[in-house]
Amino acid sequence: MSILTPAAGERNSRREANRRQRSLILGRSRLARGGAMTVLVVMALGWLFPLIWATNSSFRTEADTVALPLQWIPENGFTLEQYIGLFEVGKVQLWMTNSLIIAVAVTAITVAVSALAAYAFSRMVFRGRKALFALTIAAIMVPPQLLIIPLFDQMVALNLVDTYAAIILPQVVAPIMVFILKKFFDGIPRELEEAARMDGAGPWRVFFSVVLPLSRPILAAVSIFVFINAWNNFLWPFIVTTDPSLMTLPVGIPNVLDAYGTVYARNMASSMVAAAPMIVVFLLFQRRIVRSVATTGLGGQ
C-alpha cells in the first residue's frame, strides 16, 4: 500500500507520497508526465461533462433548455423554477423517503443475516455445513434478475405486491456477501475467541463482543456496497410496485415523467435530485467508499 500509508489522513504526507509515486512510475521524463496529465484531463472532462451539462440545464426555463444554438449561459438567466416546481408536486420527497427506508432496511437485514451465516460457515461445526456452503457459492452465479417471474408470482400469492416487504425481502439474499464475510472471519486468529470461551462466553457473546468489533472495516465495506446497490436498484422495485406512493426514486422519476410528456429542463432537475444524495454521501466519505468497493468487488474473485 504505497498511497494509503497509516498517516494518510495528513495532507502533507499524502502529497509527499504522491510525489514519490510520480517519480517511481513516471520517472523524470517531462514527456511522460505531460502526456499522462493531458490524457487524464481530457478523460476527466469527458466524464464530468454530462453531469455539468445536465446540472446547467436543470437551472433553466424549458424554453432556454431547448433553444438553439445551445449556449452555456441561457438567454433568460438561471432559475430555480424547475426545482421549485418539482418539490411543490411533493412526490420527490416521498420517493426519497421510500428509497431511504428501503435501502437502510435492505442493508441492515442483509448485513445481519449474512454476517451470522458467514460466522457459522467459518467457525461452527455442524452437519451439512459443507453442502450448504457449496450451495451458497453456487447461488452466486444465479442472477436475481432472472427470478423476477417466479418471485412476482410468489408475491402475488403472498398478497405482498405494493408493500415495503415485497420490495425489501428479495433483495436481502446476498450469497456473495456471505462469501466475502466468511473469508474475512477465516482470517481472524482463533485464539481471541478461545480466550473469551474460556471465560465462559457462549458463541453469541463471542460473536457480538469479540468478532464483530474486529470486523468493523469489512462490515462497513459490505454495508456501503449493499447500500449503493439497494439505493440504485431499479428492476425489482419497478416490477413489484404499482402504487406511486410506494415507489423509490429510480422507479418513480421516469414513471411520473411519462405522464407529463417530455420536459427536458424538469427532467434534468429530477435527475439531479435523484443523484444528489449519493453524490453528497460520496463527497463526505470518499476514501471509505473507494476502499469498500475495492474490497467487496475483489472478494468476488
Next chain:
Amino acid sequence: MTATAPPRDRAPAGPPPAARSAPPLWRRVSDSGWAFLLPFLAVFAAFMGWPVVYGFWLSLTDSTLVRTGGDFVGLANYAEALGDPLMWQTLGNTAFFTLASTVPLVVLALVMAVLVHSGLPGQWLWRLSFFVPYLLPVATVGLVGQFMFNQEIGVLNQATGADVGWLSEDSVALWSIVIATVWWTVGFNFLLYLAALQSIPDHLYEAASIDGAGAWARLWSITLPQLSRITGVVLVLQLLSSLKVFDQIYLLMGNNPTDATRSILIYVYDTGFTGYRLGYGSALSYIFLAIVVAVALVQTWVGSRRNKGAAA
C-alpha cells in the same frame, strides 16, 4: 467481561461468570451453527431457492399472469423458444452489447487507473470524475442520456454538427446504449484496478529505475504484467454484469425498446409482464441462466488453467 467494553486486540481479562453444568436443550440449539445460519437459510430458501425451483416448474406449464397453476406442457415452451426468432435476436443483441461494452469497460478502466495511480496532482478530482457516474441511479442515466442523445436539441449533435439519431436509428441505438453504459459503470472497474495497483510493491519500480527503464518500459514490463490476475477478475465480473443488461436499455429507450435494442432480459420481462405468459417467460429465463452459468464455468476453467500455467 462486559458487553459494553469489547476487547479490541487482546483477550478479555474479566472474571469468568459462574461455572455452568450441562447446558439445557434450548441452549444447545441456540448455540449451534444452525441457529446462526437460520436467518440466512430462511431468506435464501424463500427468495432464491424456492423461486429457482418454482420458476423451473412454471417453465414446464402454460401459466399466465391471470391464471397461474396452468397445465403441464412438458418441454413445449423450450421447443417454442428454440424456434422463436425474437429470442435469437434478443440473445444476439445481448451478446453484441456484452462484447461491445466489456472491451472498453476493461480497457478504459485500466487506462484511468494507471494514469491516476501515477500520483499526478489532483487525485481527489480524478477519482471523483471517474467514479461518480457509478453512483447515479439509472433513472438519472436514462434521462440525461435521452437529453444528450436527442437528435434535434441534444448536445452531442449540436456540438459536433452531426445529425445522428443516436437512439432513434436502429443501427446506432445499441452503440449509444454502450456509450452510456461505459460512462455510467466504468468507475467500478476503475476502483478495482486502482486497488490492485496499490498492492504492486514499490521495489519493482525502484529496481527498474536503477536499470534506467523509462516510464513506458516500466508500464509494459512491471505494471501491466502485475495486473494480469485482476484483469481476469474484472473481466468475469464485467461479462456477467453486461449479460444481465436491462435497466439502462429500458430507460434510455423511453420504456419502449425496439426489437433492435431489446436484451434477453427485457424480452423475458415483456413476455411475462406485458404478454402475461409466465410459463414461456420462465423458459426463456432458464435458457438464459444456462448461458450465464456456462460463461461463468468457462471463465473459472480458463482462470484456473492460467493460474496453473503461471505456477508451472
